[in-house]
Every structure is written in structure tokens, then in C-alpha cells.
Amino acid sequence: MIDFVRALQASRDFGSDLVEVRSFPPAPGRFGELTPGLPASLLAALNRLGIERL
Amino acid sequence: MEAIERIRREENVLVVTPTASGKSLIYILPTFERVLSEPGARALYVFPYKALEQDQLKAILALGGDLGGGRTIRAEIYDGDTPASKRRAIKADPPDILITNPDMLHLGMLAYHDDWREFFSHLKLVVLDELHVYKGIFGSHLQHILIRLGRVAEHHGSRPRFVASSATIANPGELGKALTGEEFTVVDDSGAPRAAKHLAFLNPSSSAYTSATKLIAKSLSSGYRTIAFTKARRITELIHSWLIQQDPNLKGRVSSYRAGYLPEERREIERRLVQGEIWGVISTSALELGVDIGGLDVCVLVGYPGSIVSSWQRIGRVGRETRESLTCLVGMPDALDQFFMREPEEFFKRGFERVVFDPANRIIASDHLVCAGAEIPISRDADEPRYPPGTFEVVEQLERQGGLVRDAEAERWYSFRRNPQRGVNLRGIGNLYTILAGTDGDRPGRVIGTVDAVRAFHECHDGAIYLHLGQQYLVRSMDLENRKIRVEPVHSDYYTEVRAEKQTEILETLSSRGLRRAQVKLGRLRVTEEILGYEKRRLHGRDRISSHDLELPPLVFETVGLWLELPEDLRTMVLEREGHFMGGIHATEHAAISLFPLLAICDRNDIGGISYPHHPQLGRSAVFIYDGYPGGVGLAAKGYESLEDLLERTRRLLAGCPCEVGCPSCIHSPKCGNGNQPLDKRAALLILEVLTGVTPLERRIEEASGDPGPRMIPAAPSEIPKPAEEGKLLYFDLETLRSAEEVGGWNHTSKMGMSVGIVYEEGKGEYRVYRETDVERLLLDLVTADRVIGFNIDRFDLAVLAGYTRWDLGKIRTFDMLGYIHRKLGFRLKLDSLAEATLGERKSADGLQALAWAREGRFDLIEPYCRKDVEVTRSLHRFGMTNRFLLYEDHEGRRVRLPVDWF
Numbered sequence: 001m002i003d004f005v006r007a008l009q010a011s012r013d014f015g016s017d018l019v020e021v022r023s024f025p026p027a028p029g030r031f032g033e034l035t036p037g038l039p040a041s042l043l044a045a046l047n048r049l050g051i052e053r054l
Numbered sequence: 055m056e057a058i059e060r061i062r063r064e065e066n067v068l069v070v071t072p073t074a075s076g077k078s079l080i081y082i083l084p085t086f087e088r089v090l091s092e093p094g095a096r097a098l099y100v101f102p103y104k105a106l107e108q109d110q111l112k113a114i115l116a117l118g119g120d121l122g123g124g125r126t127i128r129a130e131i132y133d134g135d136t137p138a139s140k141r142r143a144i145k146a147d148p149p150d151i152l153i154t155n156p157d158m159l160h161l162g163m164l165a166y167h168d169d170w171r172e173f174f175s176h177l178k179l180v181v182l183d184e185l186h187v188y189k190g191i192f193g194s195h196l197q198h199i200l201i202r203l204g205r206v207a208e209h210h211g212s213r214p215r216f217v218a219s220s221a222t223i224a225n226p227g228e229l230g231k232a233l234t235g236e237e238f239t240v241v242d243d244s245g246a247p248r249a250a251k252h253l254a255f256l257n258p259s260s261s262a263y264t265s266a267t268k269l270i271a272k273s274l275s276s277g278y279r280t281i282a283f284t285k286a287r288r289i290t291e292l293i294h295s296w297l298i299q300q301d302p303n304l305k306g307r308v309s310s311y312r313a314g315y316l317p318e319e320r321r322e323i324e325r326r327l328v329q330g331e332i333w334g335v336i337s338t339s340a341l342e343l344g345v346d347i348g349g350l351d352v353c354v355l356v357g358y359p360g361s362i363v364s365s366w367q368r369i370g371r372v373g374r375e376t377r378e379s380l381t382c383l384v385g386m387p388d389a390l391d392q393f394f395m396r397e398p399e400e401f402f403k404r405g406f407e408r409v410v411f412d413p414a415n416r417i418i419a420s421d422h423l424v425c426a427g428a429e430i431p432i433s434r435d436a437d438e439p440r441y442p443p444g445t446f447e448v449v450e451q452l453e454r455q456g457g458l459v460r461d462a463e464a465e466r467w468y469s470f471r472r473n474p475q476r477g478v479n480l481r482g483i484g485n486l487y488t489i490l491a492g493t494d495g496d497r498p499g500r501v502i503g504t505v506d507a508v509r510a511f512h513e514c515h516d517g518a519i520y521l522h523l524g525q526q527y528l529v530r531s532m533d534l535e536n537r538k539i540r541v542e543p544v545h546s547d548y549y550t551e552v553r554a555e556k557q558t559e560i561l562e563t564l565s566s567r568g569l570r571r572a573q574v575k576l577g578r579l580r581v582t583e584e585i586l587g588y589e590k591r592r593l594h595g596r597d598r599i600s601s602h603d604l605e606l607p608p609l610v611f612e613t614v615g616l617w618l619e620l621p622e623d624l625r626t627m628v629l630e631r632e633g634h635f636m637g638g639i640h641a642t643e644h645a646a647i648s649l650f651p652l653l654a655i656c657d658r659n660d661i662g663g664i665s666y667p668h669h670p671q672l673g674r675s676a677v678f679i680y681d682g683y684p685g686g687v688g689l690a691a692k693g694y695e696s697l698e699d700l701l702e703r704t705r706r707l708l709a710g711c712p713c714e715v716g717c718p719s720c721i722h723s724p725k726c727g728n729g730n731q732p733l734d735k736r737a738a739l740l741i742l743e744v745l746t747g748v749t750p751l752e753r754r755i756e757e758a759s760g761d762p763g764p765r766m767i768p769a770a771p772s773e774i775p776k777p778a779e780e781g782k783l784l785y786f787d788l789e790t791l792r793s794a795e796e797v798g799g800w801n802h803t804s805k806m807g808m809s810v811g812i813v814y815e816e817g818k819g820e821y822r823v824y825r826e827t828d829v830e831r832l833l834l835d836l837v838t839a840d841r842v843i844g845f846n847i848d849r850f851d852l853a854v855l856a857g858y859t860r861w862d863l864g865k866i867r868t869f870d871m872l873g874y875i876h877r878k879l880g881f882r883l884k885l886d887s888l889a890e891a892t893l894g895e896r897k898s899a900d901g902l903q904a905l906a907w908a909r910e911g912r913f914d915l916i917e918p919y920c921r922k923d924v925e926v927t928r929s930l931h932r933f934g935m936t937n938r939f940l941l942y943e944d945h946e947g948r949r950v951r952l953p954v955d956w957f
Contacts, residue, residue: 001351001378004276005252008382013268019385020255020398029247032055041121042086049116054055054079 057241058084061179066216068185068230070223070242072370078113081181081217086118086127088178089150097179098214099153102187102343104317105324107131107153109346110183114151127151133158135317148173156192157480160199164429165475167206174210184343185220186363186409188233189655190687191418193411195480197233198422201440202429204235209430221367223655224408232413235440250378251369257385257395263289266356266384267296270334274304278351278380280334281341283368285357285386285657287312288549291521292593293336293356304334310523311337314503319523342367351379357386358394361407361655389648389707392719396710410654410688412614413442417685420448421478424457427469432458434465456878459950462941470879470944487514487537491527499540502527508609511552511585514539515604518550518588534607548590548599554727556664557582558678560671561612569697570744571751573619576694579680581662583609583727615662615680616694619672623751624744628737635675638737639665641721643677644730645738646704648723650679653700654692659725661689698746705742708735781840783816785928788851789904789920791826803850804857808832809908810916811851812924813842821924823917829858836866845885845927846872871931875952883942883952889926891941891949892933898922931956 005021008014031053037043046052060067061084071077085097101107111131118127128149132141134157141162144152152173154163163170180203188196207214216234220226222242230238258265266282270293273280284290294310309323309332320340326332327347336356341347342364353372359365365383373379385395394401423445426432438446449467452458458467487510492499502522505514510532514520518529520541527541559580566575585606590599620639628635643663650661662682669676681687693700711720716735723730743749791807794800811824811832824832833855836842844851848870852863876882889895899919907915934940934954944950 001250001252001278001380004273004278004352005254005380007276008254008269008272011272013272014256014265017256017258017265018254019257019395020253022253022402024248024251024253026250027248030245032245034055034058038083039087039090041090041123041125042083042117045117045121051079054058054083 055245056243060239060241061215061217062087064215066218066230066234066236066238068218068220068226068238068240070220070226070240071244071246072222072248072366077219078110078183080219081179082114082117084217085151085179085181086121089127090121090125092178094176095150095178096148096173096176097151097181098159098173098177099151099181099183100159101153101155101183102192104133104135104155105321106183106343107133107155110153114153129153132162145169145173156196156199159203160195160425160478160480161475164199164202164206165425165473167210167429171210174207175212177207177210177212177214180214180216182216182218182233185218185226185229185233186223186655187343188229189409189411190660190681190689191411191415191683191685192480193229193233193409194413194415194418194685194687195422195478197411197413198418198426199480200234202422202426204440205426205430205437221363222406223363224406229409232411249373249376251373252378252380253369254380254382255385255395255398255401256382257392262384262386263293263296263356266354267293267300269382269384270336270354271297271300271304273352273354274308274334275301279330279349280352280354281347281350281371282334282336282354282356283342283359284336284338285360287314287338288521289356290336290338291523291525294523297334297336307332308334308336311335311341313338313340314505315523316501316503339364341371347371349374349377351377353379353381355381355383357388358383358391360390360651360657362401362404363406363409363655365401366406387718388724389645389711389719390651392711393649393707404652407651407653407655408692410692412681412686412688412691414444415685415687416448417612419445420452420457421474423449423452424469424471424474425478427452427458427467428471428474431461431466431468433467453951454953454955456880456952459944459952460939462949462951464951468944468948468950470950487532487539489514489520489522489527489539489541491522491541491543502541505539510539511606511609512554514541515552515585515588515606517602517604519544519546519548547594548592550588550590552588552604552727553586553601553729555584555586556662556727558615558664558680560617564614565694569618570747571621571623572745574616574694574697575619576614576616576691578612578686579615579678580610580612581615581664581680585609589729611684613681613684613690614686614688615678615690616697617676617678618697618745620675620677620741621751622674624741625667625675627744627751628740631737631740633737633740634732634734635737636665636667637732637734638741639667639675639677640728641708641716641733641735641738642704642741643679644721644723644726644733645707646677646700647679648720649700649703649707650689650693652703653696654689656687656689658723660687701742702746705739705746705748708739708742782838784836784839784842785814785816785924785931786836786842786844786847786851787812787920787923787927788854789901789908789916790854791905791908793902793905803853806854807857808854809904810913810920811855812917812920814924814928816928821921823921825913829855833859833861833863837861837863839867841867841869843869843871843927843931845923845930846870848873869956871927871956874954874956878952878954885923885926885930888930888940888942891943893926893929895926895929897926 057067057069057080069077069080088095114129129151130144130149131153132144133155218230227238227240270282290310290312298305311323350372369381385391453460460467486504489503490499491502514529520527526544526546528544530540532539561578563575563577585604587603589601625635628638643665647661647663660682662680664678667675681690708720716733721733721735744751788811789809791809797805808826813822847868856863886897904916904919939951939953941949
């Protein structure tokens with residue numbers, strides 16, 4: 001995507017009209033544990049959907 | 055994590071998170087836990103739009119469809135699309151989680167709460183998703199629906215907790231409390247992972263729409279799935295058609311999307327987008343909310359969306375956990391857009407806006423109080439704590455108007471209407487117009503959409519060019535009575551724009567304060583808008599082609615507004631500097647309205663404005679800014695609080711705009727009904743400098759002492775004339791010789807003939823009896839009275855007497871008690887039933903008996919019967935004068951009060 005942004009900045013159509021470009025870096029997820037934990041049946045259902053952490 | 059823990063602790067929790075941060079798990083998991091540990095517990099999930107319900111059901115079923123050991127979590131959608139048979143099954147055996155929207159909660163659940171006893175009595179949790187959507191009118195409606203939900207839940211023995219979610223806004227807790235009456239714990243720290251995001255600001259040196267279209271095309275041709283958001287339905291359609299003109303290969307690969315399309319059309323576009331059948335979509339705000347539309351890469355904001363909140367919502371529609379995204383804001387030549395193009399930093403450092411609605415909107419309160427009274431009787435003790443201050447004034451007003459009735463003990467209010475909920479439209483004010491497309495004028499045509507009345511008057515009048523799915527339609531006719539608009543497809547090189555004229559009338563001043571030597575006030579207004587005609591303008595260049603007159607009834611509504619009363623010295627100062635005073639205040643109004651969205655989330659179309667060089671009520675010049683919705687939506691009230699801030703920003707906008715005489719970036723308004731005439735930017739800047747204290751006001755004229763203030767609007771003349779001090783007051787009734795059937799029906803009342811007529815003169819205490827032969831003397835008696843009081847006198851007694859004379863009996867000064875009751879209740883009551891409920895008396899016979907006596911010539915028997923009716927009429931009238939109510943039995947046999955205010 002950053003290449004597309006650079007292409008826009010370099011283009012004749014858009015380059016001179018771009019008054020601001022900002023990029024926001026990715027942020028990793030934060031996870032924790034519930035106390036008490038979720039019922040086992042619910043945890044298993046979450047796992048089936050590919051959710052292993054909350 | 056924190057949110058789930060708090061929900062477990064039975065707190066009301068409001069989660070503020072970015073789009074796609076897994077917020078639905080926050081309420082789904084605690085709901086599942088509760089249902090698993092407490093079988094029978096129920097949860098109600100309320101989504102503002104149907105499309106969101108489907109998404110949620112999928113998520114719940116994916117997780118709860120099989121929890122092992124045969125245990126599942128049952129969830130169902132109950133909304134307007136649910137078939138009748140399924141509705142019955144759901145009511146009979148409610149699921150663990152019921153998914154609905156405010157409309158169905160209002161219409162289908164609260165209205166029939168006894169049928170839902172099982173559900174309401176076990177209701178533990180209410181989830182309100184996308185809380186920030188409930189602004190303005192929609193917010194006021196939801197507030198009342200939730201109050202009604204609280205009453206119904208308590209009635210059935212439960213007190214549910216709330217979990218709400220919202221986009222990031224400035225006042226989530228305040229909004230939650232205003233809507234539900236409950237305190238919320240706000241959780242706004244999201245731990246969801248985020249991919250990189252890029253934001254670009256493009257300020258085109260040529261046409262902004264052309265640049266936006268090129269950018270969308272470039273994004274699509276580079277292989278990026280793209281969504282573009284526009285600020286107007288018309289622009290959505292235009293960009294869609296320009297894209298296809300530019301690259302015919304995109305036909306079928308891009309779509310427009312907006313409100314006004316049929317629901318099935320919208321679902322189909324969403325489906326095609328998710329499945330990758332289309333690569334791009336051009337949408338109004340309609341796609342801003344969280345319907346899952348899959349992995350999109352590039353978002354083009356064709357114009358600033360009007361709020362920081364909305365901007366970030368739209369930015370959140372592209373990119374996901376691992377998918378980088380780009381959003382490009384394309385600046386329009388509008389004041390707000392140029393504000394951010396000149397100062398991009400403001401976009402990032404400005405806080406999120408507040409979401410406001412008017413909890414005191416009396417029009418909406420009236421609608422819902424009648425519904426509440428129909429559901430469970432309203433009582434001051436139980437209900438006053440639930441409602442905003444002043445609500446019981448509305449209750450009493452409804453009682454006077456007949457919308458609510460009070461019981462004989464004066465303790466509880468009921469609604470006598472059946473299903474009053476059906477008459478309340480949560481999505482706006484008034485009924486919708488249906489748009490029918492067809493080429494043959496005689497055929498009904500195909501329904502292509504709906505439109506509300508205000509929009510219909512502006513966009514769908516005769517001769518208008520209306521756009522739908524990229525197609526232009528010419529409006530052939532607008533049928534006001536049947537609310538149908540007939541259109542046919544055309545190819546046109548012009549668009550249409552209405553010319554309108556507005557007036558505002560001050561009904562009540564709620565608050566006022568000085569602002570330098572001006573006065574700023576907040577109050578209730580009546581706004582009247584007349585659509586005078588329309589202009590055809592070329593699509594390219596906006597040149598006017600022609601002008602046409604229209605004859606449409608005025609649009610009239612009451613609302614809340616603020617106004618600035620300007621000192622006469624200011625006018626003098628502007629004129630002495632060769633400014634155009636009207637142009638100055640008009641430009642000030644436009645520019646201030648354009649920046650209003652900086653104060654609270656709104657569109658400039660939510661706000662109206664009118665400028666007066668001389669307001670007839672105030673006797674001085676004034677600028678009005680008001681909520682563009684009946685009853686008010688809280689925006690003008692917010693503007694009143696922050697007017698100094700708004701005026702200062704407006705001054706800076708005008709001072710900073712490089713144009714000479716005004717442009718769309720400062721004082722031109724795209725919706726000005728006067729075609730942006732007259733406008734004077736220099737005069738506006740001077741006025742703003744004076745109002746913000748930058749330039750002192752030169753004192754030229756000694757102003758009249760005292761604040762003239764809004765003059766009271768004279769009350770409408772009472773329909774019941776007050777008798778003169780020594781006036782002749784008569785009570786009157788007559789019996790007829792023939793029945794209606796005998797003379798060919800009620801249209802021939804004048805042929806029924808009088809058998810006996812009796813008047814009682816108040817003051818003299820005297821009855822006078824007239825037979826048919828004396829009818830001339832009776833007529834003289836009546837026409838010389840100051841007032842003749844009767845029961846159905848206007849429609850019946852005088853109609854019978856009209857058979858005897860050519861006099862205009864309409865000149866007799868009557869007071870018809872039955873006519874009065876009918877106007878109040880919307881239906882008629884019998885004299886006998888009123889007398890029995892109010893006085894404990896009955897008539898001595900009935901009309902059929904009197905007719906039989908007339909046929910037998912037994913006038914001696916008719917006379918006491920008729921006299922009794924006169925007595926009863928008088929007693930009821932006097933009872934009403936003394937007690938201010940009468941009593942009657944409603945359809946369920948309850949004795950209820952009918953408030954009266956006669957003299």
C-alpha cells in the first residue's frame with residue numbers, strides 16, 4: 001500500500017494537490033485472562049472459530 | 055477483558071472501540087455465560103438497522119450453535135421482516151437472545167407486552183449497539199422507547215442491565231445516561247491488533263469531484279478494493295455514472311449505495327461486495343456502520359464527512375487486522391473542508407465531537423407518552439422519576455387535548471387509542487412518499503424507493519430531476535394526497551434546484567443572555583417554508599437554464615432555535631461603511647451554520663437559518679439558527695451554549711478565506727433557498743468582528759430602553775365565546791316529527807320537522823316550550839341570544855330548524871358540547887352515557903320513543919322528555935365549568951375523565 005501512496009505523490013494528477021500524508025504504524029494485539037475463566041464449552045466454541053486468546 | 059469483567063459484576067458498561075475490534079464478543083460472551091448458568095435468562099440485543107441484525111445473528115450462531123452436550127444458545131431476529139408464523143412461534147417460546155431494532159421493540163414488543171410476559175419477566179441484559187447513531191430525533195425516540203422498556207420490564211418483575219457500544223465520541227457516558235437513565239462504566243481501551251494505516255489529504259486545484267472520480271478509478275485499476283463516501287445522494291449517483299463513462303469496463307464492477315434504495319437492493323450490493331463480485335462502491339453515510347463488507351483497501355472521502363467521529367468510522371471500513379489501508383480525504387470547496395485542508399493538524403488534534411439529542415423534545419414525548427399510557431397506565435408516583443423534568447406538563451397537556459385520559463380518581467392516565475404505536479415513525483417525522491418509475495403515464499409503475507416529505511418537496515416536485523442508481527429520472531407528478539411520486543427515466547444535461555422562502559415565528563423564549571450589545575436567545579419557533587419554484591441548471595458549470603414556479607402547500611413545523619437580536623447601531627455601522635446589511639447578516643448565518651458541525655455531530659442540513667433585517671415580532675434585525683426537525687434535536691441548544699466559540703471560528707473562517715467577495719468555502723450555502731442572494735462578505739466580517747469584540751461597536755443611536763423581547767403570539771380566538779356580562783344564555787334541545795330514515799337519510803335533516811323545542815334561559819331560570827307552529831318565535835329567541843348551548847346543536851338541531859327558514863342560522867352563537875367532545879376525542883359520545891358517568895342520571899326515554907309519541911300526537915309526553923334533555927345538557931355544562939372535566943366510560947368499561955375548558 002505504501003507504494004501506491006508514493007505513486008500518488010509522484011503522479012501528475014495528484015502529487016501537487018496532496019497537502020498532507022500521514023502513516024500510522026501497526027499495533028499488536030493485547031491479550032489477557034478472565035477470572036474466573038469462561039466455561040469449557042464456550043472456550044471450545046471459541047477455539048473452533050480460531051479464537052484462542054481474548 | 056475489563057469490559058467483560060464489569061458486565062459480570064452487573065455494571066452497566068459502555069464499550070468505545072474502533073471498528074472491527076471484536077466488540078461484539080464483549081457482550082456475547084457474558085450473555086452466553088449467563089444463559090448457561092441461569093437457564094431461562096433472556097437478553098435483548100437492539101441494533102439501529104436491520105442489516106446489522108443479520109451480521110450479529112451469524113456471529114451468535116457461529117459461536118453458540120453447538121456448545122457440546124447438545125447445548126445451544128438460541129437466538130432469533132424479530133423485526134419487520136420476520137414472517138407472521140415465525141413471530142408467533144418466537145413469542146410463544148422466546149429464544150435466549152432476541153435480536154431486534156428500536157422500531158420493532160416499539161411496535162411489536164412493547165405494544166403487546168403481555169404476549170411477551172415470559173420474555174420480559176426474565177430479561178437480564180439489554181445490548182444497545184452503535185449508540186452514537188442515536189442522535190437527534192432518533193435519539194429522542196430511543197430515549198422514550200427505553201423508558202417504556204423499563205416500565206414494561208418492571209411491570210413484569212425484571213430490571214435488566216445495559217451493555218452498549220459506540221464509536222469514539224466526546225461524551226459516551228453522558229449519551230448513555232441520557233438515553234437509558236442509567237450510569238455507565240465507560241471502557242475505551244481497545245487491545246485489538248491494528249494494521250498500518252495511511253491518511254492523505256487531497257485539495258484539488260481543479261474540480262474536486264473530477265479528482266475524486268479519477269482517484270477512485272486509479273485505486274480500482276491498481277487492484278485495490280475501494281469504497282468512496284460522498285456527502286449527498288446525488289453525488290453518489292453522479293460519481294458512479296462518471297466512473298463508468300470514464301472506464302466502461304467498470305460497468306457491473308462498481309455500484310452506488312445509499313438510503314432510498316429498496317432493502318433487497320441494498321442487501322444484494324452488500325452480498326456482491328463481500329463475495330468480491332464488485333470491486334468498488336460509492337456510498338453515502340449508509341455504509342458507514344458496521345455491516346461486514348469484507349476486505350476493502352482504499353477509502354476515498356469525497357468531502358469531509360462532517361465530523362471527526364464519522365471520519366474515523368469511515369476510515370475504519372478499510373483495512374483489517376493484517377491488511378494495510380489508505381484513506382484519502384478529497385477537499386470540497388466547502389467551509390469545513392477548506393478549514394481542514396488549510397490546517398490538517400486540526401483533523402488529528404481536534405477531539406471527537408459530542409453526540410446530542412433533545413431529551414425535552416415535546417413532540418416526541420407526546421407521541422411516546424400516549425404509547426406508554428396505552429401499555430401501562432401512567433402515574434406520577436411511579437413514572438415521574440423515569441422521565442425528564444417537565445414531562446408531566448406534557449402529560450397534562452395531552453389530557454387537555456384528549457390524547458390521554460385521567461381516571462375518575464385523578465391518579466392515573468390512560469390512552470384510549472388502540473395501537474397508538476403505529477402512528478409513531480422513529481426514523482423521521484411524517485409519512486414517506488413512494489417513488490414509482492414507469493414510462494407509461496397510465497400504469498402504476500415500479501417502486502424504486504421512498505423519500506420523506508421534506509426531501510420530496512425539495513427533490514421530487516413536478517419537473518425535478520431525481521437520481522437513482524446512477525439513472526436520471528424526470529418527476530412527472532407528485533401526488534400529495536396519496537404520497538406517490540411518478541418518475542420516468544431520462545438522459546438530461548441539467549439538474550434542478552428549488553427556490554424557497556422561509557419565515558420564523560417566536561413561540562416562546564426559553565433562555566436569553568447579552569452578547570456585547572446584542573442579545574442571544576434560545577426558544578421555541580414555528581418555521582414555515584414555502585417552495586416557490588425551481589431552477590434548471592447545467593450539470594457542467596451550474597449555469598441557470600430556466601426558472602419555473604411551483605404551487606405546493608407550505609411546510610410548517612415547530613422546533614427549537616437560537617437567535618441573535620442585533621443592535622440598531624450595528625446596522626448603521628455597516629451602512630456607513632457602504633456594506634449591505636442584509637447581505638452581511640445572511641452571510642454570517644451561512645458561515646456560522648457551515649461550522650456548526652464543529653460543536654456537535656450534525657450535517658449542515660440538520661440546521662436551518664433565516665436572517666431578518668427587521669423581524670416583525672422583535673422590531674429589530676435578527677439571525678435565526680434552528681434545528682431542522684420538528685420539536686428540536688438539541689443542536690440549537692448546544693449552539694446557544696457555545697455561540698461565542700462558534701462566532702469566533704466563523705470570524706476566523708471569513709478572515710482566512712482568500713476569496714474577495716465570498717465563495718463556497720466561506721459564505722455560500724449549497725442549500726440556500728434564495729440562491730445565495732444577497733451576500734456581503736465584508737459586511738459579515740464586520741458584524742462578526744463586532745460580535746466577537748475584535749472591533750468595538752460605534753454607538754450611533756440611542757436604543758429604546760428596555761428589551762422589547764418576543765411579543766406573545768395572540769392565542770387563537772376561543773371557539774367558545776364568553777357570554778356578555780348580562781348576556782342571554784340559553785340551553786336548547788328539540789325533538790323531531792320524523793326519523794332520518796323516513797326523510798331519506800341524514801342528508802335530509804331539514805325535512806325531519808320539529809315536534810317540540812325547549813329553551814332554558816339561565817339567569818331567569820325559565821323554560822320556554824315551542825311547538826312547530828311557534829317555530830318563528832323560537833328562531834327569534836335563538837338568534838337574539840348571546841349564546842345557545844346544546845348537544846349536537848350545530849349538526850342536528852339547527853339543521854332541523856333550517857327547514858323552516860331562509861335565515862343563515864350559522865349566525866346563531868352556539869356552543870355545541872358534542873362538537874367540542876368530538877374535536878377532543880376524535881369520536882362522539884352519547885348524552886346519556888356522559889350523564890350517567892358524570893351525573894349518575896339517565897335520560898327519561900330515548901329518541902325512538904319520542905318519535906313514536908310524535909306520530910301519536912302525544913306532545914304532552916314529548917315535552918317532559920325534551921325538558922329532561924335540556925336539564926341534563928345544562929347540568930353537564932355546569933359540571934364541566936366547575937370541575938373542568940366530565941366522565942365517561944371507555945371501551946374497557948373504565949370511568950375516565952374528559953378534560954374540558956369551557957366557560
